[in-house]
Amino acid sequence: MSDVLAGAARIDGFSGEQLRPGDAGYDEARILWNGLFDRHPALIARCISTDDVVAAVNYGRENGLEIAVRSGGHSAAGHSGVDDGLVIDLSQMKRIDIDPDAQTCVAQPGLTWGEFDGATQIHGLAVTGGRFSTTGIAGLLLGSGSGWLERKCGLTADNLISAQVVTADGRVLRASKDENPDLFWGIRGGSGNFGIATEFEIGLHKVGPMIYGGLLGCAPDRATEILTFMREYMATAPEDLGIGVAFVSAPPEPFVPEEMHFAPIVGIVVCWTGSKEEGEKVLAPIREVAQPGVDMVGEMPYVALQSMLDGGGPYGIRGYMKAELLQEMSDDAIAELVSQGGQRPGPMVQLLLEPLGGAIGDMGEDDTALGRRDASWCYHALSLWMDPSEEVAEAHVAWAKNLTQAMKPYARDGVYLNFTSDDDEDRVRASYGPKYERLQALKDKYDPENLFHLNSNIKPSS
Numbered sequence: 001m002s003d004v005l006a007g008a009a010r011i012d013g014f015s016g017e018q019l020r021p022g023d024a025g026y027d028e029a030r031i032l033w034n035g036l037f038d039r040h041p042a043l044i045a046r047c048i049s050t051d052d053v054v055a056a057v058n059y060g061r062e063n064g065l066e067i068a069v070r071s072g073g074h075s076a077a078g079h080s081g082v083d084d085g086l087v088i089d090l091s092q093m094k095r096i097d098i099d100p101d102a103q104t105c106v107a108q109p110g111l112t113w114g115e116f117d118g119a120t121q122i123h124g125l126a127v128t129g130g131r132f133s134t135t136g137i138a139g140l141l142l143g144s145g146s147g148w149l150e151r152k153c154g155l156t157a158d159n160l161i162s163a164q165v166v167t168a169d170g171r172v173l174r175a176s177k178d179e180n181p182d183l184f185w186g187i188r189g190g191s192g193n194f195g196i197a198t199e200f201e202i203g204l205h206k207v208g209p210m211i212y213g214g215l216l217g218c219a220p221d222r223a224t225e226i227l228t229f230m231r232e233y234m235a236t237a238p239e240d241l242g243i244g245v246a247f248v249s250a251p252p253e254p255f256v257p258e259e260m261h262f263a264p265i266v267g268i269v270v271c272w273t274g275s276k277e278e279g280e281k282v283l284a285p286i287r288e289v290a291q292p293g294v295d296m297v298g299e300m301p302y303v304a305l306q307s308m309l310d311g312g313g314p315y316g317i318r319g320y321m322k323a324e325l326l327q328e329m330s331d332d333a334i335a336e337l338v339s340q341g342g343q344r345p346g347p348m349v350q351l352l353l354e355p356l357g358g359a360i361g362d363m364g365e366d367d368t369a370l371g372r373r374d375a376s377w378c379y380h381a382l383s384l385w386m387d388p389s390e391e392v393a394e395a396h397v398a399w400a401k402n403l404t405q406a407m408k409p410y411a412r413d414g415v416y417l418n419f420t421s422d423d424d425e426d427r428v429r430a431s432y433g434p435k436y437e438r439l440q441a442l443k444d445k446y447d448p449e450n451l452f453h454l455n456s457n458i459k460p461s462s
């Protein structure tokens, strides 16, 4: 541990809380969503302003501390915690100002999607947000941003108008298409590599407050028919339709017949943002093919849909995540996914398949750091478990790795890195593909010492 921290020095000019081991609140503040990562930082600097962030960045850099940046704490890879280092914690910065006429907002990075959606839905506005309401807006937006609205509104990052960013040398910059446009390009997909975002200006869309959505619970033996049908149907479906097909276990909830509790099902999550009448028509062919045993699709608040899956991924659960973009959902790919979905190693494991397309392709391939906008489907393997034993962990990790291996012939050569627990150098390079060199040049310009390296790291060239 650094002498400075061992001596319990304080960050000068810092207004928020500074938590060290033994302080009241330290243990709560260091907990990450992924219980696999039990990090013990030497100092957690809970920022309440951009000035605090500047002071913390300068303090960390000048004292040679390893720095982790934390907003919502949902990093699958545990990047937002660090042993014996400095956590720059933005979770207390939760202001949001909404301009309903302009359909924009200015939001701070400590907001979760539940908080963000709650505020914007008062005005009947939304942007593509995470599927778990406890996820932070910052890490999700900077890394890409996928959600039920992506076919209608594009990726979350596509809706960024500007951001305030604290760079490694402690400068406060604005990034937009007119100011520091290179930085603006890079933070839309390059995540936390170039600085700490302390404010986001985001474009919003008219959505809700009521939508037509929910969950269809179907027998697993319908899986092949459902996916084969969805492949065709979603290729031309209206952008108002967001869908996910998931291999999951039925929750022991009152709305699920008792004989189905914990049983494997194929769940279809539906988010239709048009009228109920149109939604019923659009859903009719899906209902016919899926033959759901449980039909919970109806009019519901958008915010209710956005928190519907929360119970399946509580804070502190253990998780290992893999994901890939698929070029096409071929018959063989479907057969493999159905087989893998049937081998889930535990009841909390989810294999989620999402049709992409729609507004994701409105942004040009080179407009942001995020490419592969023509991918047709994506799979997310969320291998989640509670049991702390090593055998259980091994089985869960092995399932996700085997699945990825088996799906290799159908996958693109990279993925948006937020979705995966494995983001070593090769994976990062492959995922950015031809954009890696441009990102590396940005890293050289904004963070040549790689101060911000606890992330899907883009290494400086020297």
Ligand SMILES: Cc1cc2nc3c(=O)[nH]c(=O)nc-3n(C[C@H](O)[C@H](O)[C@H](O)COP(=O)(O)OP(=O)(O)OC[C@H]3O[C@@H](n4cnc5c(N)ncnc54)[C@H](O)[C@@H]3O)c2cc1C
Pocket (backbone or CB within 6 Å): 033, 068, 069, 070, 071, 072, 073, 074, 075, 076, 079, 080, 090, 109, 129, 130, 131, 132, 134, 135, 136, 137, 138, 139, 140, 141, 142, 143, 144, 145, 146, 147, 191, 192, 193, 195, 196, 197, 198, 313, 319, 418, 419, 454, 455, 456
């Ligand atoms: C259960 C679960 C469900 C998920 N569902 C979705 C989903 O539906 N859609 C989707 O797109 N993604 C999803 N993700 C992935 C999610 O987007 C990433 O984990 C994201 O990083 C979480 O954001 P956060 O602010 O909570 O992250 P944190 O853990 O706080 O931060 C993760 C990393 O993001 C960077 N970062 C965070 N805040 C800042 C900042 N203010 N400035 C600069 N860099 C910053 C840092 O590099 C940090 O290490 C999910 C993850 C999990 C675990």
